[in-house]
Amino acid sequence: MKTPICDLLGIEIPLLAFSHCRDVVAAVTNAGGFGVLGASSHTPEQLEEELTWIDEHVQGKPYGADIVVPEKFEGKGQHLGMADLAGRVPTVHTDFVTGVLAEHGIEAAREDVVRMEFRANQEDEGEQLLEVALRHPIKLIANALGVPPQYMIDRAKQAGIPVAALVGAKEHALRQVRAGVDILVAQGTEAGGHCGEVTTMVLIPEVVEAIKSVREVPVLAAGGIVTGRQMAAAVALGAAGAWTGSVWLTTPEAETAPYTVEKMIAATSRDTVRSAGRTGKPSRQLKSAWTDAWARPDSPEPLPMPMQSIISEPSLRRIDRLAEKGDPGAQELATYWVGQGVGLMNKVKPAREVVLDFAQDYIEATERLAGSVDD
Numbered sequence: 001m002k003t004p005i006c007d008l009l010g011i012e013i014p015l016l017a018f019s020h021c022r023d024v025v026a027a028v029t030n031a032g033g034f035g036v037l038g039a040s041s042h043t044p045e046q047l048e049e050e051l052t053w054i055d056e057h058v059q060g061k062p063y064g065a066d067i068v069v070p071e072k073f074e075g076k077g078q079h080l081g082m083a084d085l086a087g088r089v090p091t092v093h094t095d096f097v098t099g100v101l102a103e104h105g106i107e108a109a110r111e112d113v114v115r116m117e118f119r120a121n122q123e124d125e126g127e128q129l130l131e132v133a134l135r136h137p138i139k140l141i142a143n144a145l146g147v148p149p150q151y152m153i154d155r156a157k158q159a160g161i162p163v164a165a166l167v168g169a170k171e172h173a174l175r176q177v178r179a180g181v182d183i184l185v186a187q188g189t190e191a192g193g194h195c196g197e198v199t200t201m202v203l204i205p206e207v208v209e210a211i212k213s214v215r216e217v218p219v220l221a222a223g224g225i226v227t228g229r230q231m232a233a234a235v236a237l238g239a240a241g242a243w244t245g246s247v248w249l250t251t252p253e254a255e256t257a258p259y260t261v262e263k264m265i266a267a268t269s270r271d272t273v274r275s276a277g278r279t280g281k282p283s284r285q286l287k288s289a290w291t292d293a294w295a296r297p298d299s300p301e302p303l304p305m306p307m308q309s310i311i312s313e314p315s316l317r318r319i320d321r322l323a324e325k326g327d328p329g330a331q332e333l334a335t336y337w338v339g340q341g342v343g344l345m346n347k348v349k350p351a352r353e354v355v356l357d358f359a360q361d362y363i364e365a366t367e368r369l370a371g372s373v374d375d
Contacts, residue, residue: 014241168196188223228361
């Protein structure tokens, strides 16, 4: 396997794995892929601890960090703390959440819904997280939800580290390339988490062609990719490899709540939905009573990022704990980000095995392609 991303990042397999779990990152990197730690849910101190652990377990092999700094969010430029943001949450929203929980047998008061134990990254924290990451031998910085802040591009270039940015439309790709990013992750609507409306099959060639007029950079395909044959198809479309996330959620190393893993294993590709009820922006996740509630006519309009997370994450984490204990109401509500590729995720497998399966499936797919061409 040899694509431009393999040369750029020093990897054997053109497979990048985004995960919030350090164990997944290390396992993928050690198997010949490239692990990317989702760093934005950490404090700077926590990130230092996580990256130090990864350094100790990958023995110099390459990995990266994803630090999300949205272009647009509530209170931008005002340097608000968590208490300030929580104070802006309307009563109608907390009442709605407590009502949804009560419908499923879970009692909660406003202070249970808006809990200070949940933290959203503060405005200055992205730069702090970046400084921590750059103290480690990372080989990539990734950002989503808009063009990376200029300080991220400048500091990464000073350190000789490529910057990747996620895009969901060709106009977004053009903005990113003009801003100076080094790698594009073109993410189709099949993806878990925040995604647009264009399918991966259409988006990849559209982005590859669009950026030629400005500057050619490697494009990674994302969105519904959970097999090596899909990675091969992405390369055939012009991508330099695959950026994956969902497929790692059913590995034993992942952070996914146990009952949610069961739901994912049983799910079909039609059991996901784009909903703003978790973060305030449309993000694909498992359908559940929670996502259904935010689609009802009586639901309030989801709050802007990060306000919606302030009222959703404490409840969803409590739901996960109760679901694991067998609470039927919580099990109906349980959800997590995952893409449409969940329909192909039918077995719990270690992350290393997933990487090796990707590689074997990729090779077999490329051999089929080669065999379809007359000599």
